[in-house]
Amino acid sequence: MAGIAEPREITEQTKELRQAPAEDHFPPLGPLARRLERPEVLGYLMVAPALLLLIVLLGYPFIQAVWLTMLDKRVGVEGNFIGLGNYIDLWSDQVYRWTVMNTMIFTAVSVVCKVVFGLTGALILNQAFRMKNFFRGFILLPWIIPSVLSALVWLWMYDDTFGVISRTLIAFGLIEEKILWLSQWGIALTSIIIVNVWRTMPFFIVSLLAALQTVPKDQYEAAEIDGANLLSQFWNVTLPNIKHVLIIVTLFGTIWTMSDFNIIFVLTSGGPANSTHVFSTLAYQYALGAGKLGEGIAVSFTMFPLLFVIIFYRLYRMRRDPT
Amino acid sequence: MGELVLEKLGKNFGNVVAVKDVDLTVHDQEFVVLLGPSGCGKSTTLRLIAGLEEVTAGDIFMDGRRLNDVLPRDRDIAMVFQNYALYPHKTVFANMGFALKLRRVPKDQIVKRVKEVANILGIDDLMERFPKELSGGQRQRVALGRAIVRNPRAFLFDEPLSNLDAMLRVQMRVELLKLHNQLNATSVYVTHDQIEAMTMGDRIVVMLDAVIQQVGTPMEVYKKPINQFVAGFIGSPSMNFAPAKVGSADGKLSLEGQGFKAFVSSGCANGLGSYVGRDVTFGVRPEDLELGGDAGMDNTFEAKIELVEPVGSDIFLELDVSGTPLTARVNANLSFSEGEKITFTVNPNRVHAFDVDTGIAIL
Structure with missing residues (x-):
């Protein structure tokens, strides 16, 4: 009795395989293929098309724009180099200063509202209820409709004479006289913020909903047994688990809100009396309305330092987060 | 103290019967293992005891107090989960002290208690780490620690060792057993691993298709299986x-x-x-x-x-x-x-x- 017998055929086959030199299985690599095998070569090669596209479509126009802000360029006229002249002009420009404040208020209030309502919406849609999937799809509508179209509908709803909002409020006895939604700085800015929040909230809801669904159920259960009530479950389980998505979504939200153009342009075009301008609409007005290309581009450029600070601070914090 | 009594316990999910007519008394300080194949209702039974599922029929009593409508937090039980369920953004210390913090135990007492337990489990040097920075065995220990810190009436274990590799599983099994001998707390332990059941349980409860098949000491269940299923399920290679x-x-x-x-x-x-x-x-x-x-x-x-x-x-x-x-x-x-x-x-x-x-x- 000689231990455990091995099936004969398999032994023969393995022997053959072991003896066969590697060249029999794969043809040798040519010089080009050998170079491509190196990750540093292949890597750059694969990144190249995207990089080229970025340089042509973003890098070149960007540098061109930087150059333009240093010229007193007007449409159809050769510009002269004036250094930082455009920026100095802006600093003493009342409308520009007002615009900076508008953009801050508009962005801050909008983003805070979007985060709060977006998170609330996501938490509600994350519950189990009938027709859940229908509502999850339905909620996307404001975001799918082209923003100029929906802004036009809002313009009509805000209308001083025919607007459905004022009429409805009067019908319910909530107000006595029509509100002139877009004719006064404070109310106009509020109206703009409402439309902006309404339009981008679906993005917040859907992203946060997706994040909520990745929170492990057993963490809630552990917290429940540990003695956490709903609120402390939210603080100790939900929020920390969706934190990163929340930060990214807020970051994108801030960038998009700050550079929003369509809604404001359609609703007020920066009026009344230039009081509701934000960077993008003012830049448009200076560059294409008044034809002062250099100054217009300079307006949009002043957005950059702000955005840079926000983005880098957030990313820096995220990198340092040990969890 | 910690005598756990299940009476005619039942749980349905829609038309699916997950647990049916479960009668079981877990005595004070006893280590009872619920054993059975996937989907036999053992985990659901455990979750009913924990209060994570609502009871469809029957009653749960702990030291004579009916638990059916008591919130999980007020049942005075602790649970160890299969995937540890540690809070990823909290340090080991914060994970272990969380339940005490929620109960508004003074900070110095939390520190003292967590240190004590960490000492027993040999994880005192991990206190400032995050779960992500721990190995599977260390995480398991933290999860255990989180349960022990509470000093509950009963421990519930939901397949706590099934995510560990084979060697570590055997090692942790021994440690768990030693720990149980040291703490002498009432424990209900769910597993599909019959070796774990045989080695750890004072008594084994074998379940199949939502129903208890047999309750007995490991040797009783092994030597006198009540039916063909129990006979085949326990023992390797099987009967x-x-x-x-x-x-x-x-x-x-x-x-x-x-x-x-x-x-x-x-x-x-x-x-x-x-x-x-x-x-x-x-x-x-x-x-x-x-x-x-x-x-x-x-x-x-x-x-x-x-x-x-x-x-x-x-x-x-x-x-x-x-x-x-x-x-x-x-x-x-x-x-x-x-x-x-x-x-x-x-x-x-x-x-x-x-x-x-x-x-x-x-x-």
């Missing part, structure tokens, strides 16, 4: 089953199947008498097939070796007994070759027989 007919000769009862005839020792043949002439399922554990014996003697049969499986400590032999496949467990020092013919003797005291229709044990 051999083969169709057989009950015969009677010279006042001795026997089980006769294809290629074998096993007499049953009269001392344990009580219920078999009424089955004479009827079909039953014959059962014998692989280790109760003893090598040797002369062909032609009682309880001896000849078998052809189909496959030899050495597992180190033993050798498992896959046998062919005139068409009936059987597995035998034999001494690893012997050597065998496939195709060889050998004789085996069945120990008449260790023969099992089961009703063909109900699966209930006759012997």
Whole structure:
């Protein structure tokens, strides 16, 4: 009795395989293929098309724009180099200063509202209820409709004479006289913020909903047994688990809100009396309305330092987060 | 204190019956293991005790207090989850102290208690780490620590070792057992691993299809399985089953199947008498097939070796007994070759027989 017998055929086959030199299985690599095998070569090669596209479509126009802000360029006229002249002009420009404040208020209030309502919406849609999937799809509508179209509908709803909002409020006895939604700085800015929040909230809801669904159920259960009530479950389980998505979504939200153009342009075009301008609409007005290309581009450029600070601070914090 | 009583406990998910008529008393300081295949209702039973699922029928009592409508946080139980369920953004210390913090225990007492428990578990140097920075075994210890810190009336374990690799699992099993001996807390432990159940449980509760099959000490369940399912589920390799007919000769009862005839020792043949002439399922554990014996003697049969499986400590032999496949467990020092013919003797005291229709044990 000689231990455990091995099936004969398999032994023969393995022997053959072991003896066969590697060249029999794969043809040798040519010089080009050998170079491509190196990750540093292949890597750059694969990144190249995207990089080229970025340089042509973003890098070149960007540098061109930087150059333009240093010229007193007007449409159809050769510009002269004036250094930082455009920026100095802006600093003493009342409308520009007002615009900076508008953009801050508009962005801050909008983003805070979007985060709060977006998170609330996501938490509600994350519950189990009938027709859940229908509502999850339905909620996307404001975001799918082209923003100029929906802004036009809002313009009509805000209308001083025919607007459905004022009429409805009067019908319910909530107000006595029509509100002139877009004719006064404070109310106009509020109206703009409402439309902006309404339009981008679906993005917040859907992203946060997706994040909520990745929170492990057993963490809630552990917290429940540990003695956490709903609120402390939210603080100790939900929020920390969706934190990163929340930060990214807020970051994108801030960038998009700050550079929003369509809604404001359609609703007020920066009026009344230039009081509701934000960077993008003012830049448009200076560059294409008044034809002062250099100054217009300079307006949009002043957005950059702000955005840079926000983005880098957030990313820096995220990198340092040990969890 | 911590006496846990389940009375006619039931849970349905829609039309699916997950747990049915579970009656069980877990005594104070007892370690009870719920054992069964996936989907048998053992985890659901545990979650009902924890309060994570709502009871459909029956009652849960802890030291006489009805728990059905008590929130999980007020049940004074702690649970260890299969995936540890640690809070990823909290340090080990914060994870372990969380329950105490929620109960507004003063900070210095939390620190003291967490340190004590960390000491017992040997994780004192991990206090400032995050779960992500721990190995599987360390995470498991933190999860245990989080439960122990609370000093609850009962511990619930939901397959706590199944995510660890084989070596660590054995090591943690021993540690858990030592810990239990040290803490002496009432524990309910869910597993599908019969080795864990056998080694850890004061008593084992075997479940199948939402129903308790048998409750008993590990050896009771092993030696006197109540039905064919329990017999087959416990023991590795599992018990051999083969169709057989009950015969009677010279006042001795026997089980006769294809290629074998096993007499049953009269001392344990009580219920078999009424089955004479009827079909039953014959059962014998692989280790109760003893090598040797002369062909032609009682309880001896000849078998052809189909496959030899050495597992180190033993050798498992896959046998062919005139068409009936059987597995035998034999001494690893012997050597065998496939195709060889050998004789085996069945120990008449260790023969099992089961009703063909109900699966209930006759012997």
